[in-house]
Amino acid sequence: MQILIQLFHILVFPGLLFDVAMGVLLMGLNNKLVARMQNRVGPPILQPWYDFLKCCGKETIIPARAKRAVFLGSPYLGFVLLISVSMFIPFAGFIPVTMGSDLVVILYLLTFVSVCEILGAASSGSPFAGVGLSREMVAMISYELPFVLVILTVARAVGADQPSGAVFSLEGILAYQEMNGPLLFSPAAIPAAIAMLFVIPCETGMHPFDIAEAETEICEGMLAEYSGTPLAMYRLTHMVKVYTMSSLFVAMFLGNRFTGIVPVDILIGILLCIAVMFISAALPHAVCARLKVEQVFHFYWTVVTGFALAGLLLVWAGV
Amino acid sequence: MFQKWIDKSMRKSPWIYHINAGSCNGCDIELVSVLTPRYDAERFGFHLTGTPRQADIVVVSGPITMQSVDRLIRTLAQVPEPKCVVSLGSCPRSGNVFKGSFAIAGPLEKYTHVDVSVGGCTPKPEAIVAGLAKAAEILEEKRREMRKHGGMAPSPAVAAAVEHEERAEFGTGDATAVRQGAEQEADA
Ligand code: SF4
Numbered sequence: 001m002q003i004l005i006q007l008f009h010i011l012v013f014p015g016l017l018f019d020v021a022m023g024v025l026l027m028g029l030n031n032k033l034v035a036r037m038q039n040r041v042g043p044p045i046l047q048p049w050y051d052f053l054k055c056c057g058k059e060t061i062i063p064a065r066a067k068r069a070v071f072l073g074s075p076y077l078g079f080v081l082l083i084s085v086s087m088f089i090p091f092a093g094f095i096p097v098t099m100g101s102d103l104v105v106i107l108y109l110l111t112f113v114s115v116c117e118i119l120g121a122a123s124s125g126s127p128f129a130g131v132g133l134s135r136e137m138v139a140m141i142s143y144e145l146p147f148v149l150v151i152l153t154v155a156r157a158v159g160a161d162q163p164s165g166a167v168f169s170l171e172g173i174l175a176y177q178e179m180n181g182p183l184l185f186s187p188a189a190i191p192a193a194i195a196m197l198f199v200i201p202c203e204t205g206m207h208p209f210d211i212a213e214a215e216t217e218i219c220e221g222m223l224a225e226y227s228g229t230p231l232a233m234y235r236l237t238h239m240v241k242v243y244t245m246s247s248l249f250v251a252m253f254l255g256n257r258f259t260g261i262v263p264v265d266i267l268i269g270i271l272l273c274i275a276v277m278f279i280s281a282a283l284p285h286a287v288c289a290r291l292k293v294e295q296v297f298h299f300y301w302t303v304v305t306g307f308a309l310a311g312l313l314l315v316w317a318g319v
Numbered sequence: 320m321f322q323k324w325i326d327k328s329m330r331k332s333p334w335i336y337h338i339n340a341g342s343c344n345g346c347d348i349e350l351v352s353v354l355t356p357r358y359d360a361e362r363f364g365f366h367l368t369g370t371p372r373q374a375d376i377v378v379v380s381g382p383i384t385m386q387s388v389d390r391l392i393r394t395l396a397q398v399p400e401p402k403c404v405v406s407l408g409s410c411p412r413s414g415n416v417f418k419g420s421f422a423i424a425g426p427l428e429k430y431t432h433v434d435v436s437v438g439g440c441t442p443k444p445e446a447i448v449a450g451l452a453k454a455a456e457i458l459e460e461k462r463r464e465m466r467k468h469g470g471m472a473p474s475p476a477v478a479a480a481v482e483h484e485e486r487a488e489f490g491t492g493d494a495t496a497v498r499q500g501a502e503q504e505a506d507a
Contacts, residue, residue: 031361041362050328050364054375057325057462059399061372128370219369227372227399 006096014091016083022270023239024049026246026277030206030285033278037286048239052232060228065125074123075226075233078116082237085109086244090170092265093256101170103151106248110203113237114140120230121222132221135211135293142300143202146195149308153192154252157183157315170251177255184253192311193253198304200245200280202296205238207285211293246276322466329375329401330459332364335451336374336398340391340427341417342381345441346408350378353451358444365451371397376454380407382417383425395431401461403434403454407447412436 009015028045035042044050062068088101088109095101118136121129152166158176159167167173173183183189202209213221223234250256250272258268291299339347353360354367368374371394383391395404404427409415411427427433434457437450 035359035361038356040356040359042359043361043364044331047332047364050331051366053325053328054332055373057322057329058375058401061397061399217369220373223373224370225372231373 009094009096010087014094015087015096018091019083019086019240019243020236022243022247022273023236023241024052025270026242026273027239029274030242030277030282033282034207034286037282048235052235052239055227055232055235056229058228058231060230061225063125063225066225067123067125070119070123071225072230074116074120075230075237078113078120079233079237079240081109081116082113082240082244085113086240086247088170089244089248090174090251090256091247092262092269093174095171103155103168103170103173103252106170107147107151110244111140111144113241117222117234117237120226120234121224124225126225128219128224129222131218132213132224135218136205136222138293138297139202139205139209139211142297143199143304146300146304146308147199147203149305149312150192150196150199150252153189153308153311153315154183156312157186157189157192160315160318173252174256178257182254188314189253189311191307191314193249195304195308195311196249196253197276197280198300198307200242200249200276201284202300203245204241204281206242206281208288208291209284209296210290211296242277242281243273246273246280249276249280326459326462326466329462330455332366333375333403333451333455333458334366334368334373335376335378336368336371336394337378337380338387338391338394340379340381340387340411341384341423342408342410346380346410349441349444350380350407350447353444353447358448360448360451363448363452363455365455371395372399374398374402375458376403376405376451378405378407378451379411379427382410382414382420382423383427383430384422385424386422388424388430392430401458401465403458403461404431405450405454406433406436407450408442409438409440412438415440 011017024046027048028043031047032042032045060072062071085106087097088095088106090101114136118133121133121136151168154173155166155168158173159165167176177183180186184193201207205213213223218224223231226234247269250269254272256265256269258265337347337350352358354365371377377395377398379391381387406412406427410417411425411433414420414423414425417423435450435454437446439446442450
């Protein structure tokens with residue numbers, strides 16, 4: 001029975017199926033909201049799901065110069081890694097895998113998801129993918145630093161009066177927020193939350209920061225040679241990543257158990273994810289044109305890192 | 320059932336790849352205007368991709384100049400099946416005002432089958448949207464056909480066979496040879 005419940009948590013809720021459903025919902029809502037803000041009708045909310053299915057139905061072409069195994073394997077590996085990340089992130093108080101549910105593990109695994117994408121692109125043998133992956137690395141360097149600072153800030157804010165001085169376990173963070181109210185309401189954590197809101201779109205490659213997939217400049221960049229099912233897996237990974245990042249934000253700054261009634265908590269969790277997605281992804285998308293490579297780098301290492309550092313200093317000073 | 324879903328979503332998410340084969344830019348601008356808020360083709364799921372590998376509908380504009388013909392054939396060969404070819408404007412069909420020029424290698428039918436042809440110089444955005452919607456329907460049909468030929472989801476080999484038949488039907492069997500040639504060339 002215990003195993004069955006565990007399996008249910010991993011495969012259905014809040015695991016695989018729920019991740020995919022939320023990914024599709026968030027991505028579809030994102031497209032729709034952006035379209036509405038640009039005074040368009042916009043695609044149906046299920047559009048990302050149609051895109052996914054369509055890609056599954058297309059022929060898979062493997063370029064003659066590609067390394068077959070890596071080219072085909074890395075999209076699946078990336079997806080599996082991302083799903084395993086989401087196993088560690090609590091939703092409405094459920095964590096599918098409680099062991100090692102740790103911010104540092106999540107940080108590592110999220111990096112590996114991007115590395116898988118880079119591997120696939122590098123093995124495709126296309127010069128456009130080469131340009132794309134070098135840009136993706138620039139993006140990674142840009143957002144990793146503020147991301148790490150934000151994680152340190154949260155860990156310190158939660159564990160200031162613990163003997164270890166910092167708490168990296170998400171369960172600990174949730175327990176702290178249950179006792180003391182959401183972290184977002186303490187003034188010292190607000191700069192870190194703002195920095196995190198900027199990290200989300202770059203981490204997920206959403207529009208103004210999608211330098212690695214700039215379709216008009218470098219032919220979709222890293223995905224230039226992908227078609228068929230591997231492409232579908234990439235798109236799915238992308239969607240689920242949006243959900244993973246926003247639910248990570250919710251878990252880190254807003255907590256999980258709001259009322260104690262499970263269905264209501266789930267509903268509030270979903271709404272909060274949508275709100276986070278709207279602020280961090282849809283608004284910049286509608287307002288801003290795609291940034292240049294050095295602009296992204298510059299922006300993240302000055303403004304966003306500035307916010308994150310300010311948050312860290314505030315928390316360390318014990319404000 | 321999954322296959323049926325895929326068939327259905329073929330029509331709902333056609334991605335466009337645009338090839339400019341020596342167009343005067345009039346048609347290109349009209350195609351872009353189709354994606355603007357006024358006509359918003361994205362509400363039907365259309366999406367302009369940057370690479371032929373992800374395309375479902377290939378839109379060709381311009382009178383196929385000598386310079387572009389080689390690139391045109393190679394790009395068309397890179398598009399995975401099922402795919403649709405839409406000729407945009409009068410140029411790819413007849414050569415239009417450029418007809419008779421020494422630099423023209425058109426019409427487009429010489430090199431590939433054309434599923435939908437949107438006439439006009441330049442075609443109205445409404446006509447382009449209608450043409451693209453028609454192409455999306457043909458796409459779904461083609462996917463059904465492919466499934467009948469190959470049973471389950473098409474493996475590359477099956478798709479190539481289907482493609483060969485299709486090409487033969489349209490009297491352009493040499494395009495398949497060109498495709499292999501192009502891939503080998505890229506390899507070398
Ligand atoms: S059809 Fe007319 S507008 Fe279009 S490319 Fe030809 S000449 Fe230009």
